[in-house]
Amino acid sequence: MEALDEHQRRFPASQLVESREAMRIEALVGIGEREAAQRLATAFRSRFPHSVLLVDISQALREP
DSSP, rough: OHHHHHHHHHHHTTTTTTHHHHHHHHHEEEEEEEEOOOOOOHHHHHTTTTTHHHHHHHHHHHHO
8 A cells, every 4th residue: 555655646647547556456455444435436337337347446445
């Protein structure tokens, strides 16, 4: 998470913002912060409605 936060601080408008935010969601799920992950996923879907990463995010949120 620290690396993702650092990337966001240094490169807020990076071409990798979509990937970075998807990784953040998956990381939150991985550490058990499912509610926070769900909130970010909702925002992600609004911001990137055609993202190929939506499948990965949905999969991460479905796993127990």
